[in-house]
Amino acid sequence: MKTNLVQIPVSKLVDGFVYNEHEGKGLFGLSGQLTIQPEYQRNYIYADGKRDVAVIRSILAGYPLGLLYFTKMADDKFEVLDGQQRITSIGRFVTGKFAIFDENDTPHVFSGLPKDQQDKIMNATLLVYECEGTETEIKQWFETINIAGVPLNQQELRNAIYSGPFVTAAKAEFSNSQNANVNKWGAYIKGVVNRQEFLERALEWVSDGDIGGYMSTHRHDDNINELKTYFNTVIDWVSGTFSMVEKEMQGLEWGRLYKEYHGQSYDPSKVTAAVERLYGDPYVHNRKGVFEYVLGGEVDAKLLQVRMFDEATRNAVYKQQTEAAKEKDESNCPLCAVGSDSNITKIWTLADMDADHVTAWSKGGATDADNCQMLCKTHNRAKGNR
Numbered sequence: 204m205k206t207n208l209v210q211i212p213v214s215k216l217v218d219g220f221v222y223n224e225h226e227g228k229g230l231f232g233l234s235g236q237l238t239i240q241p242e243y244q245r246n247y248i249y250a251d252g253k254r255d256v257a258v259i260r261s262i263l264a265g266y267p268l269g270l271l272y273f274t275k276m277a278d279d280k281f282e283v284l285d286g287q288q289r290i291t292s293i294g295r296f297v298t299g300k301f302a303i304f305d306e307n308d309t310p311h312v313f314s315g316l317p318k319d320q321q322d323k324i325m326n327a328t329l330l331v332y333e334c335e336g337t338e339t340e341i342k343q344w345f346e347t348i349n350i351a352g353v354p355l356n357q358q359e360l361r362n363a364i365y366s367g368p369f370v371t372a373a374k375a376e377f378s379n380s381q382n383a384n385v386n387k388w389g390a391y392i393k394g395v396v397n398r399q400e401f402l403e404r405a406l407e408w409v410s411d412g413d414i415g416g417y418m419s420t421h422r423h424d425d426n427i428n429e430l431k432t433y434f435n436t437v438i439d440w441v442s443g444t445f446s447m448v449e450k451e452m453q454g455l456e457w458g459r460l461y462k463e464y465h466g467q468s469y470d471p472s473k474v475t476a477a478v479e480r481l482y483g484d485p486y487v488h489n490r491k492g493v494f495e496y497v498l499g500g501e502v503d504a505k506l507l508q509v510r511m512f513d514e515a516t517r518n519a520v521y522k523q524q525t526e527a528a529k530e531k532d533e534s535n536c537p538l539c540a541v542g543s544d545s546n547i548t549k550i551w552t553l554a555d556m557d558a559d560h561v562t563a564w565s566k567g568g569a570t571d572a573d574n575c576q577m578l579c580k581t582h583n584r585a586k587g588n589r
């Protein structure tokens with residue numbers, strides 16, 4: 204791995220700058236020698252009137268912009284490894300794509316700035332590390348330099364590491380905000396399309412979590428058929444099983460749920476009724492758990508975090524149960540009391556007991572004193588499903 208530290212003035216960097224508004228990418232600079240947005244780089248995300256403006260303000264104030272990293276591809280060919288957002292911000296500003304504001308809130312585009320400020324920007328120098336090395340070395344660099352500006356997320360990093368025809372095709376499908384399906388997918392997937400979070404889910408599902416392994420295997424594929432088919436199968440299964448779109452459905456582990464439950468058949472109208480009933484149940488704390496609970500046949504109430512008995516109820520039931528037990532000289536755990544071991548007369552402390560629904564919550568039992576009994580921890584655990 205060879206590195207070479209150079210200083211490049213802004214004027215040289217933005218010479219021949221091209222910004223593609225449609226793709227949201229800064230494309231070229233440095234008189235055509237520099238590819239700003241290689242295939243694997245994320246899209247330009249600084250165009251928010253804050254981060255892009257901050258870059259220009261930093262230059263005008265004389266602050267350093269941090270190191271930029273270029274990969275040397277040939278003698279006069281470079282690609283930006285890190286710094287694409289900053290370079291694109293500068294390029295867009297000097298080509299009049301956005302304005303900065305002075306203390307009176309008056310907007311100024313580059314061409315409207317006083318000459319001395321224009322010169323200050325154009326003459327500012329940026330520190331650039333030119334890197335030359337093998338793919339492995341560059342991969343390691345990429346992981347180490349993941350520092351400046353908005354850090355690359357895991358999937359952006361993987362796209363860089365496994366760049367090639369597969370990543371290109373996958374991004375065209377899953378990282379493309381123009382794709383008409385994005386709205387539909389967004390009901391089930393959390394994240395931002397151009398930060399590769401939809402692509403990441405698609406890869407996670409098809410690869411059973413081994414995204415890196417899958418991308419490595421398919422790196423040179425010229426199609427994404429398997430990825431696309433699997434993803435659509437999961438989405439179709441979710442939307443076919445659950446007719447409703449609730450905000451809690453977004454970001455659930457649909458890949459895992461598909462694997463676990465797609466072999467079972469469901470009656471959509473019963474599923475809908477169950478989800479509606481559980482959404483209306485004030486004891487259900489975790490609405491995200493409703494969908495898996497229904498898929499699993501409404502057995503695993505832990506998924507719902509059903510509201511527990513409060514302290515006052517537990518104290519009152521304990522007191523009443525214990526007094527009655529002492530009178531009859533039997534255990535205050537009703538299940539111990541009918542057992543056959545030495546615990547048959549044991550009086551447990553409150554700390555050694557747990558509250559239990561006499562009629563299980565899932566069978567319609569309420570979470571109130573009338574439906575509460577204290578059991579020793581062993582018996583409560585054995586009873587399981589509350």
Ligand SMILES: [Zn+2]
Nearest residue numbers: 536539579582
């Ligand atoms: Zn017991």
